[in-house]
Amino acid sequence: MKPTNLKSALRWSLLILGSALAASCGGDTPYYSVQVDAPDTVSITPGENTPVELTLTRIADNRGNIRLSLAQAPEGITLLPEVLLPAEEESITATPTLAVASNTTTTGLVQTLLLAEDPTNEFAAGATFFIVVLPKPAPQPDFSIAVEPRQVNLYAGQSTQVPVTVTRAEGFTGKLTLTFEAATSRVRVDPLTIEAGETTRQLYLYTDRSTTRLPLAATLVATSEDGRKATTGLTLNIR
Numbered sequence: 036m037k038p039t040n041l042k043s044a045l046r047w048s049l050l051i052l053g054s055a056l057a058a059s060c061g062g063d064t065p066y067y068s069v070q071v072d073a074p075d076t077v078s079i080t081p082g083e084n085t086p087v088e089l090t091l092t093r094i095a096d097n098r099g100n101i102r103l104s105l106a107q108a109p110e111g112i113t114l115l116p117e118v119l120l121p122a123e124e125e126s127i128t129a130t131p132t133l134a135v136a137s138n139t140t141t142t143g144l145v146q147t148l149l150l151a152e153d154p155t156n157e158f159a160a161g162a163t164f165f166i167v168v169l170p171k172p173a174p175q176p177d178f179s180i181a182v183e184p185r186q187v188n189l190y191a192g193q194s195t196q197v198p199v200t201v202t203r204a205e206g207f208t209g210k211l212t213l214t215f216e217a218a219t220s221r222v223r224v225d226p227l228t229i230e231a232g233e234t235t236r237q238l239y240l241y242t243d244r245s246t247t248r249l250p251l252a253a254t255l256v257a258t259s260e261d262g263r264k265a266t267t268g269l270t271l272n273i274r
Contacts, residue, residue, distance in 0.1 A: 068094035069101055069120070069151050076165040076250045078186040078270040080172075082137035089118055091151070092126040099153050106150040106161060111136035112168075135168055142168050143218075143252045165250050169268025177207035179265050180257040182238075186270040192244035196237045197269065199255065201229055208232050209259050217253040221246040222271060229257070240271070248273050 072090040079085055091103050099122050105114035118129045135141075145168060148161040167186070172179065179202045189195050201211060213227040213236070221243040229236050238255070251271040258264050 070094055071103065071149060071151065071162060073149060073164065076167060076186065076270065076272045077133055078167045078169055078250075078268075079133060079135050080169050080268065081135050081139045082171070084132050084134035086130045087114065087133050088128065088130050089149075090126060090128040091118055091120045093120060093124070098123055101151055101153055103149060103151050105164070106148040108147045108166070109139070109141045109145060111139035111141065112145065112147070112166060133166070135166075139168065142170060144250050167250050167252050167270045169252055169270065170254065170266065172267040173265060174202075175259070175263050175265045177205040178203050178209075178211070178257070178259065180211075180213075180255060180267050182255060182267060182269050185268065186272055187240075188272045188274070189242065190274045191242055191246040191248055194239065194241045197240055199227075199229070199236050199238050201234050201257065203234065207259075209261075211257040211259055213238065214256045214258065215240075215253060216256060217251055217271075219246065219251065222251065222253070242271070242273060246273050 070092040072092075074087060077085065077087060089103065091101065093101070101120040103118040103120075105112075108114075112133075112135050114131050114133050116131055118127065118131060120127050145166040147164045147166055149164045150161040169185065172181065181200050181202070182197055183200070187195055187197060199213060208231050210231045211229040213229060215224040215238070223241050225239040227236060227238055251273060253269045253271060254266055255269055256264050256266050
């Protein structure tokens with residue numbers, strides 16, 4: 036399965052604080068630091084898994100083993116195996132698998148932690164890693180909708196276009212009305228009708244400058260003329 040995370044990585048500098056760091060304001064206390072290159076947001080649905088490329092780089096004094104793991108994640112969300120930067124090596128790139136259990140009750144934005152620590156836990160630090168758990172697509176027997184990509188990156192105040200595809204089956208050619216559902220009024224779309232027989236349209240999406248700069252989980256709903264609905268999820272990664 037292709038990853039649904041950002042193509043461009045966000046560079047974090049993780050300051051790793053040792054037990055002696057409390058006294059570092061004066062003197063020769065060692066300074067520990069590692070750098071992590073990772074996606075800032077990954078979108079996934081229950082039952083899916085996707086690779087996540089991570090690079091762990093040693094910056095300063097500590098020469099021992101450092102491991103990177105996912106912390107503060109709800110039950111059913113895992114990132115395995117842990118990434119290990121062996122002693123004395125400067126950098127390592129690995130691709131652990133992010134997985135969400137099919138029976139998870141977690142939905143929407145999940146704020147987790149990429150935790151870097153040594154095996155003895157003498158020092159540790161972390162950086163925020165966003166996971167958006169989108170609802171599984173809900174099709175009708177004779178039509179369904181999809182968006183690709185299902186994660187759109189934009190700055191607050193920007194607008195964008197999102198391609199929407201309708202898959203028709205069993206002779207269904209009817210008109211569909213597309214609506215947008217999100218937990219904020221600061222993101223809106225133009226009304227969109229997918230005419231009879233059409234399979235692809237562009238959804239025009241707008242954000243206010245005051246839109247919160249966090250990933251936003253949204254749902255697209257296609258409603259037929261007889262009231263039946265098909266849905267799919269979409270992440271707006273707002274900076």
